Amino acid sequence: MLSVQNLNQYYGGSHILRDLSFEVPMGQVTTLLGRNGVGKTTLMKCLMGLIPAKNGTMHFGERDITHAAPHVRASMGIAYVPQGREIFSLLTVEENLQMGLATQPRGARIPDLVFELFPVLKNMLGRRGGDLSGGQQQQLAIGRALAMNPTILILDEPTEGIQPSIIKDIGYAIRVVAQRRQLAASAATDERAEVKEAIRKVAETGSVAILLVEQYYDFARDLADHYLLMERGEIIMRGLGCNMDSDGVREALAV
Numbered sequence: 155m156l157s158v159q160n161l162n163q164y165y166g167g168s169h170i171l172r173d174l175s176f177e178v179p180m181g182q183v184t185t186l187l188g189r190n191g192v193g194k195t196t197l198m199k200c201l202m203g204l205i206p207a208k209n210g211t212m213h214f215g216e217r218d219i220t221h222a223a224p225h226v227r228a229s230m231g232i233a234y235v236p237q238g239r240e241i242f243s244l245l246t247v248e249e250n251l252q253m254g255l256a257t258q259p260r261g262a263r264i265p266d267l268v269f270e271l272f273p274v275l276k277n278m279l280g281r282r283g284g285d286l287s288g289g290q291q292q293q294l295a296i297g298r299a300l301a302m303n304p305t306i307l308i309l310d311e312p313t314e315g316i317q318p319s320i321i322k323d324i325g326y327a328i329r330v331v332a333q334r335r336q337l338a339a340s341a342a343t344d345e346r347a348e349v350k351e352a353i354r355k356v357a358e359t360g361s362v363a364i365l366l367v368e369q370y371y372d373f374a375r376d377l378a379d380h381y382l383l384m385e386r387g388e389i390i391m392r393g394l395g396c397n398m399d400s401d402g403v404r405e406a407l408a409v
Contacts, residue, residue, distance in 0.1 A: 155180040155306055155363040156201070156232075161210035163193075163200055170196050172387040174210070178306065183364045185374040185395065187407060188384035194367050195237055197384075198310050201365075202234045203227050214306070229257045231305030235312055237367070239295040243284030247275055250283050250294055254301030268297040306363040313373070371404050383407070 156178040163171040170193050178184045188194050199205040201212065203224040211220045219227055228234075241250050251264045269276040272293040278286065283294060292312070299307065368374040374381065378395025383403055393401050 155215060156365070157213040158201070159211045159213075161197075161200065161212065162208045163196060163205060164208050170387050171200065174387075174389055176382055176389060176392070178363050178365045179380075180363045181361070182379035183366055183377050183395075184380045184382065185378035186365065186367045186382045186384065187369065187371070187374055187403065189369070189407065192384045193387040194384060195310060198234065198236070198308060198367065201308060202232065225256070228302065231257075231302070232308065233299040233302045233304030233306070234308045235295050235299050235310060237310040237314065239288075239291045241283040241286075241291050241294050241298070243282065245283055246280055247283060247286070247294060248279040251275070251297055251301060254298035257302050265301060268300055271300075272297055304362065306365065308365045308367075310367045311369065312366075313368075313370070371398075371407060375399070375403070 158177070159175050161171055161174040162169070174197065176184070186194055186197070196205065200207050203219070203222055203226075207220060211218060213219065214227070214230055214232060217230070219230070222230075242253065245253075248264070251268060255262045255264065274290060275294060275297055278290070283291060286294065296312070366374070366377065368377075375395060375398045378398065381391075381393060381395050381398055381403065382389050383391040383406060385406075391401060391403060391406060398404070
């Protein structure tokens with residue numbers, strides 16, 4: 155679904171992304187790992203067109219999106235949930251959700267599904283986004299992405315800094331939007347296991363490609379069909395998720 159070839163990016167004289175090439179196949183979870191400062195978020199912003207690529211190519215399906223504007227990529231079904239949420243703090247919850255409808259036909263309404271998944275948002279439609287708690291803001295960021303009806307979901311550390319109960323809600327939301335129907339929430343004593351199951355179910359529908367940026371090794375390993383390990387702007391290891399332990403990925407992250 156997403157193909158990147160020989161991607162390079164610089165900040166001034168610093169070479170941040172170095173000749174990156176990889177694919178994110180439909181119906182599978184591709185996990186990107188790496189320590190802080192290796193270029194993961196810069197890569198995410200390049201994929202969304204927020205930062206122009208210095209050189210290299212990016213294809214979404216059969217279309218070359220290397221020089222496509224962010225709104226064009228969004229209209230194609232590329233949804234991005236950034237690290238740090240990046241909601242509009244001075245806009246209300248309702249106005250933030252409406253931003254997710256920009257790719258939909260004129261007159262589209264916020265899907266009822268968003269409020270079924272995150273009922274707290276329905277009770278706070280008139281409240282400013284900046285007045286929400288961190289977990290509520292993350293739900294709002296996810297809800298905004300879900301309003302797009304995405305084909306590929308790019309998640310930049312979605313569980314960072316949020317409580318386990320919110321992680322469970324987010325995982326359930328991803329599962330439902332992928333399967334396009336209401337599901338019964340399963341009881342789970344391990345809520346981190348619940349979000350793992352949810353992301354896996356999204357991929358198994360075959361209708362959504364997932365690129366998941368995650369620092370927590372066990373979480374990433376249990377979800378990954380494929381993994382990519384970045385160091386100093388390069389992909390230094392790649393392979394099947396089931397081989398991450400034997401490939402020494404944990405040890406490489408600790409070096």
